[in-house]
Amino acid sequence: METILSVKGLGKAFKERQIIKDISFEVKRGEIMAILGPNGAGKSTTIRSIMGILYPDEGTVKFHQCEAGKIPRHKIGYLPEERGLYKNVKVMDMILYLAELKDYPIKKAKERALHYLKKLGLEGKEKVSVEELSKGMAQKVQFIGSIIHEPELLILDEPFSGLDPLSQDVFKNEIKELAQSGTAILLSSHQMNMVEEICDRLFMIHRGQRVIEGTMADVKNEYANFKCTIRGNNEASVLERLSNVSRVEQKGNVAVIYLNQDVVVPLWLRRLPETLSIDELSIDRISLHEIFIDIATDQHIVKEGDASYA
């Protein structure tokens, strides 16, 4: 796949504090790439550096098919985290202005705007004043504004935040379709379930540094091991002595036992000692969500900087 954007060794500090450090990744045509991380991890700083809204202290941002150092603004669609619309204008005027700024033909923009308004459930709203829109509707209009000019690269900073589950699904499908039609998409989010569903690759940052990077499948293989949750009155030390256990978390009478990567689940279950007190038992895989929480709270599934995976 053709690479659209390469970021190399990006670093930025505000005053003494290092916000991001040595961030490198690529975004390819037709691919959805996610930047993940807890609040304040440096996602937006990374994206703003790409957009030329912030100037990184070090590192390079290269848009392929464009001379070095230049940002092909009319080929990029951008939905920032801090987003809004002019209040006292009509929806269509707002969208057409954004299209005009991107040098996109007005007539075509109008057709596309109507098409997308209909698709996102805003049919007939084109003449409504922006201030009459609900937050979710406004976000849809902003989304349309960011894709109206058929960008080659679409950068979405927290596209799902503030949306109800229904609208989240609409956005999710739309993003997927855009990727299928060849748009390179870079999105940031901390909604792991969404990311898990639609992203091809992910890049997780914590405290401004890369912690996990790779395709969704690889990351899951690597980090999404099995875990066993047992409700019952058991000593932690007993559980820790079981085979293939990497770690035990106990809260009251609920214990979560994290298992090694090479565990064979039926075998492991059969070998559980009969003395264990079990009111409930469940076995499932660690979700991306848990990996995320784990990293954000500095636990042990992944160590910072220990991301040899790529």
Added chain:
Amino acid sequence: MRNSFKVAKWEINRNMKNKSFLISLLVTPAMFAFFLFIPQLFGDSDSTKTVEVFIADELGVAKDVEQLVDQEQLQWNVHFTDMEEGEMRTRVIDEENTVYMAFTEKALDDGVVPVYKTEDVNEDFMYATYALEVPLRQLQLNRLDLSEEQKTAIAKGISIEQVEWRNAESGQNMPTGEYDPLKRIVPGVFAAIILFSSVMTGMMIFTSASQEKKEKVAEIILSSVTPVELMQGKIIGYFVLGITQVVVWLAIGLPIFVWKSDLPILEYLFVPELLVLVVLAVAGYLLFAAIFVAIGATVEDMTATSNFQGLVMMLPFVPLIFIAPIIGDPSGIIAKVFSFIPFTSPAVWMMRLSLLEEWPWVEIGISAVILFATIWLMMKAAGKVFKIGILMYGKNATPKEIWKWLWA
């Protein structure tokens, strides 16, 4: 630059479709007209009321008085009576809209004519009575038994006057009567309207930049244009709006003015000097627009605007403080000093040039250089402040922060 024009076009369209802008566009001249004509209406109603004037004419000046009342078109209903002064004093207490005057021998001797007027009679009435002093004075002189020469000498009085000698030598001296102050004032007022209007729309730039920040549109827009393009677009857009405002005002105002007054306004207006004044107005706009757009980008919550931002917004009004000394002496030290300070120079020059018969071109030139250099610097500085300020969310910037951005 092309992007700047797109932004400008957007700002123009957006405001032109905005009801509050349209209303202010039409209401402002209406307000001016209102304040211009309403006092006249009230004034008229007061002065049209005819005052009953009773005169005890012991001196036999009735004829002269009637003639004067006719000549000056005074709204007096004159009655001649034989009333005593004492009676006047008692009658004036209960009556309305009435004045008693005693032209008595005693008054002539004392040189003071007593007037009793009821409370509701306007103070202006007393100004009108000055006209009566002339025939009384004449009578007084006549009684003195003087020769005609002596009378004329006394009646003429004496005055001390300055003589204009500069132009007298060159022989191009314009007879003083022919110099018409309106010749300068009309273009000056025109330029002042442009400056006023554009400073007002300049205030809208402030709001626009601040809103852009508050409504968080800035980052979306900045993914398509650079901050400087956005800023320039706003400055250009609001300039066009300001000019539109002037055009609308004049389109409404000029015909009314030409109709209401007999002055040849248009003849006075379209003179070459107007060009200089318009350039000054435009310069004033550019200067304040640069400042306002930058300050607007530092303010998110207008109710929490700090003193600093508020003070900066007052800058265009500083010349108003010095309006009296400048008009009093358009070539004085205060007028000169403020002509060279960029923030006050456009307005101060407008006042001075409207009053000065001979324009000090060297001073104009020097101050224009200072002004345009300042505009250039301010634009640069505004670009820096705007670039950082517009994307800073959540709080207003402090002067210290703004100072730091300038050198970033």
